[in-house]
Amino acid sequence: MKHLPVFALSLLLLTSTTLFAEWKIDAPADKIEGPLKGELYGAPFTLGKAEWSDAALRIESADKLGNWPATSLVIFVKPGEQKEWVITPDSDKSPAVHMKFAKKGAKFPGTLTYSGEYSMRLTVLSETADSAKLAIHISLPDYKKSHLIGEFEAKVVRKK
Secondary structure, eight states: OTTHHHHHHHHHHHHHHHHTTTOOSSSOOSOOOSBOEEEETTEEOOEEEEEEESSOEEEEESOEETTEESEEEEEOOOTTSOSEEEEOTTOSOOOOEEEEEOOTTOSSOEEEEESSSOEEEEEEEEEOSSEEEEEEEEEOOSTTOOEEEEEEEEEEEOOO
16 A cells, blocks of 8 residues: 555656657657657647648648648648758757647637747658658647657649
8 A cells, every 4th residue: 555656656657658659859750650640739630631832741630620620730841852851959940830720719720830949850751743652750849749750641732
């Protein structure tokens, strides 16, 4: 009975480590496998669609709140620019990232903007004129420990 507080504390530490196992703000994972998963602003993320335009990569959740995706990320990187981005909080140049999240009763989604202080590995695994297979691990510095990790396909949308 007197070991119960130690056991409870150990269980709490193990649970909190497991809960944010993919959130790694110091540096992104070296190896990224499996389908895209994670949490954005406290909401579990299921991929709805991804588009990569001349201006940015947009990753939207399948879940909706009204007319808006429940959550989305907009990462300002361009197709064809390079094959891999590795960002750490102390990187000199980091692409801007907008995290959007829908809120009940709001007419527009909330937006948090990051121009640094996050970690990300974004790798182009393959690319055609119409689509790109990508791998990402991104961890954002919000208090809810937003993160995504995994592979996904994005539709490439270029102006003609």
